[in-house]
Amino acid sequence: MTATATSARSDLSELGRSETALRTFLHGLPGVDQVGAEQRAAQLGTRSIKTTAKAEAIDLAIRMVDLTTLEGADTPGKVRALAAKALRPDPSDPSCPHVGAVCVYPAMVPHVAEVLAGSGVHLASVATAFPSGQAPLEIKLADTRAAVAAGADEIDMVINRGAFLAGRFKEVYDEIVATKEACGDAHLKVILETGELATYDNVRRASWLAMLAGGDFIKTSTGKVPVAATLPVTLVMLEAVRDFRAATGRQVGVKPAGGIKTTKDAIKYLVMVNETVGPDWLDPDWFRFGASSLLNDLLMQRTKLTTGVYAGPDYFTLD
Amino acid sequence: MFEYAPAPESRSVVDIKPSYGLFVDGAFVDPTDGGSFKSVNPASEEVLAEIAEAGNEDVDRAVRAARTAYEKVWGPMPGRDRAKYLFRIARIIQERSRELAVLESLDNGKPIKESRDVDLPLVAAHFFYYAGWADKLPYAGFGPDPKPLGVAAQVIPWNFPLLMLAWKIAPALAAGNTVVLKPAETTPLTALLFAEICQQADLPAGVVNIVTGAGDTGRALVEHPGVDKVAFTGSTEVGKAIARAVAGTRKKLTLELGGKAANIVFDDAPIDQAVEGIVNGIFFNQGHVCCAGSRLLVQESVADRVLESLKRRMAQLRVGDPLDKNTDIGAINSAAQLAKIRELSEVGAAEGAERWSPPCELPERGFWFAPTIFTGVTQAHRIAREEIFGPVLSVLTFRTPAEAVEKANNTPYGLSAGIWTDKGSRILWTADRLRAGVVWANTFNKFDPTSPFGGYKESGYGREGGRHGLEGYLNV
Amino acid sequence: MSERVAVRKTYKLFIGGKFPRSESGRSYLVQDSNVSLASRKDARDAVVAARAAVKGWAGATAYNRGQILYRVAEMLEGRRDQFVALGAPADEVDAAIDRWVWYAGWSDKLPQVYGGANPVAGPYFNLSAPEPTGVVAAVAPEAPALLGLVSVIAPAIVTGNTVVVAASPAAPLAAVTLAEVLATSDLPGGVVNVLTGRLAETVPTLAAHMDVNAVDLTGVADAELAAELEVKAAENLKRVLRPAPADHDWYADPGLTRMTTLLETKTVWHPKGV
Secondary structure, eight states: OOHHHHHOOOTTTTTOHHHHHHHHHHSSOOOHHHHHHHHHHHHTOOOOHHHHHHHHHHHHHHEEEEOOOOOOOOOHHHHHHHHHHHHHHHHTTHHHHHHEEEEEEEGHHHHHHHHTTTOOOEEEEOSSSTTTTOOOOHHHHHHHHHHHHHSSEEEEEEEHHHHHHOOOHHHHHHHHHHHHHHHTTTTTEEEGGGGOOOOOOHHHHHHHHHTTTTTTTOOOOOOSSSSOHHHHHHHHHHHHHHHHHHHSSSEEEOBBBBBBOSSSHHHHHHHHHHEEEEEGGGGGTOOOEEEHHHHHHHHHHHHHHSSOOOGGGGGSSSO | OOOOOOOOOGGGGGOOOOOEEEEEEEEEEEOOOEEEEEEETTTTEEEEEEEOOHHHHHHHHHHHHHHHHHIIIIIIIIIIHHHHHHHHHHHHHTHHOOOOOOOOHHHHHHHHHIIIIIIHHHHHHHHHHHHHTTTGGGGSSSSSSSOSSSEEEEOOOOOSSSHHHHHHHHHHTTTOOOEEEOOOOOHHHHHHHHHHHHHHHOTTSSSSSEESSSHHHHHHOOOOOOTTTEEEOOOOOHHHHHHHHTTOOOOEEEEEEEOOOOEEEOOSSHHHHHHHHHOOOGGGGGGTTTTTOOOEEHHHHHHHHHHHHHHHTTTTTOOOOBBBBSBBOOOSHHHHHHHHHHHHHHHHTTTTTTEEOOOOOOOOSOOOOOEEESSSTTTTTTHHSSSSSSSEEEEEESSSSSHHHHHOOOOOOOOOEEEOOOOOOHHHHHHHHHHSSEEEESSSSSSOTOOOOSSSSSGGGSSSSSSHHHHHHHHO | OOOOOOOOOOOOOBBBBBOOOTTTTTEETTTTTEEEOHHHHHHHHHHHHHHHHHHHHHOOOHHHHHHHHHHHHHHHTTHHHHHTTOOOHHHHHHHHOOOOHHHHHHHOOOOOOOOOOOOSSSSSEEEEEEOOOOOOEEOSSSSSSHHHHHHHHHHHHHTTOOEEEETTTTTTHEEEEEHHHHHHHTTOOTTTEOOSSHHHHHHHHHHHHOOOOOOEEOOOOHHHHHHHHHHHHHGGGGGEOOOOOOOOOTTTTSHHHHHHHHEEEEEEEOOOHH
8 A cells, every 4th residue: 555655644633623623624525426436336346256365355354353242132151152252263173263353242341351361352342322322421431441441452432423413523523532532552443323324425524533533443333223334335434544544644444344244245345445445454453344143154155165065054153 | 465366257158150151131141252351359369260251242232131121021010029029139138148248258358347247238228228119119209100211231349349239230120220230340259149149039031131341341331322321330530431421322320439538527526436437437448438538637626636546546457357257457459459559658658748557467468458547648639639449548637617628628529528526516517518428427438228329529420329319210 | 853762782791790791802693783702711701700609609598599589580570571572472481480480489399309318227317408519501492592591590590509501592682681680680690690602612611611510401402512512521520411302392390300410419417316
């Protein structure tokens, strides 16, 4: 990636000081044509990734999975089992890499932390009154601090969509800044909940808002509203992180979450990363999949490539 | 880091014969007074087949067959039955689309993803669209009882071989004419497979005749006194020669010729989509597109930003084996075309424009040209005025909307144009002033059988597609 | 008391809204009047005037153009007797007046009849609309002098083209008199330019002129000349209306072809999205 080389770096740190400055900046971003963006995403989806490229892509995708469970019914036993799977997704094949992170509710963090300790698999926790974000700020920050204190090194926060859609950009900005501060050393992933933002223009603005406020990652969705990650939404977000790095020099990660269930889907995302932002982002530090059932499909396809035989779900663990 | 492994489309789906005759009066026949020529795969220079070259007598035989079929069969046939034959052809095209797509890519050099996802779906759609017109001509707006013209002589280019065939044959047959079509000498194979499809559809003999050959064959066909209609798609130079050739006759003429389209990017454009549109506009089909957006007019205030994005995007273009499903840019169609592209590019550099191409490994055999942009181009440069018909983009800048329009129109051509801006009223203001037959706003290179296509000025006259496309084949 | 001495009319060219003599200073005698014998230079001047008028005329609203064409009919009605006195049969004058009215009404209807939305298979708004091709060089038929002339001028200009018309050499008086009608009908100068004189002198210049967009060869009776003109027209691919057959019925419904041949269809695409 040499895109940054020719662009003059800008200091955008002052933008957050006033509502007017933020609004002027966000509304000055180039628009996104819906049809064009969706066509580009669809086009990238027609890439044919076969043989060696597919094997590489599958292993990379496994390393990028944020293995997630966010259910009211989660129990310590359930999340421990999930963490064990994160460490050894395919117990029968030691060459199979571990996933990127395990993602759970704050209350489940201590149980997962025990299993993951020292493994290199990150521990992510949703916080900030996930998934609606409709709680007083102090509670959201306390939620965040508790998760970090319990061992989470990545926090997935939700933005205040109500404030964003009402145009109160500074309020959203300030919350992200405060949450980032509450994170301490933990990485902050900012969930835009793109399914509620309605337009790609809004997705682009929210992406920039999150990055300006200090987010380390921007993430599409909670998985709790009907429309989760899509290829075009992710495309718009990738373009945003690309442009943000060109403008500021700081690299921000991207995490599509929800609805990515198959290897075929995951590979389409990797192709999009490859051709939109390039190899710098083809790394679990900079791109993640928020998913649960995706992992088993990746494992099945991986087995197929190594053995030449199609597997079935009975041969992979359900955790 | 993430290298795409080769993903070749299988060639085994096509069965290319060692040699092909002419398709006259429902059967493949040997030429009586012509010779033969070879059609090669431009990606490998491998000879694909030996093709008959139609001489004057062969052309005459084809025109007479078409005349007989017009008078005895196709002319008197009720529109609803003509429609059914066209629907049948459309269906067979869909059923054999993979075979046709692979053959098109082999013979033409275009990437399989384009022949598969663009050319073939449009070909089938075109036959479906005009099939439906065959029994509804009185409702087309050309009077209560529009009549066909008779025998149509059709000469098509090599850039979209089968699609141009569809644009010509579908409306002609729907309107009740019979045709003699000459495909380009470098890309005859899909037209010959189409002849087989006509047989498979039991289309009456003589309704469609395909004569292969080069310029002389085309001239014999166009000048044949037995044709009532001439339709040509190709270069402006040849189009003018044809216009002279039909002067003083009653032959109805439609011409779809060259272009030098301006793709105008205003400072408030959706930049990422505009960049896609620029890329699609000039690199689609190796730039072998008469309506290609070969002149980028970008507003000065965003020029650096757009160019930076464009270059980054161009670096992602995959040039190579047309049959690889991941290829974006295939082979240049012929050695002659490659020489022309090289020549004009060298002129561009010599005239002081700055040339840039992304790092790009080109195969050793075959005809290849890396995607190229020239910046610092002015209206006076030859590369800003002449049609290059290759993957070469000339970049110019402007300051005001009026200047953009003035530069866009400052050409003898007038086929197409592009506008990129988020402001609706500016789109309409600009579109109103552009002297071009197709204006794509916030998109580019979109085609549809219902949408008329054709140029202003030296880009030709008449329209293909839509209700308008029937007019050229009716006695109105 | 002696009889009043009549004031005679000078029949001049009509270029750019003015009535100049031929720059060549030549004239020829028709019905006891000296009529300007236009030169190649006059033809070129007329093209310049016609080109200059395109922007305003093509840019005028269809409603406005329709109003002006109707105004021409009004003015012509008022001069009905004058044309009859020049030798035009009364029913021909009536038909000419009615033809202006007929074409006047097309100004804001043809784009609806000849254009429209196209249902493309994708998320796009797609609209085709006709636009004037630009400058039209027309040759009026020998006869009927007035109706034939009106029948080539009106369809060219109603859609926004401007025209340089070569009047019938044998019957130019009606053409010059019609020019006087046009000059008093709110028609902007240069929209219609009338040349009188020999076709062989002016028309090849017009057919070869690279700033002319279309030729209407309706009045060219000589097949060889027509073919020669068509060859010249090919040089910049002018749109061509070929000569009318000798038995053409000028009183019949003209149909749309005379208008549509002088139009370009522009199709605009735009995505539909939020």
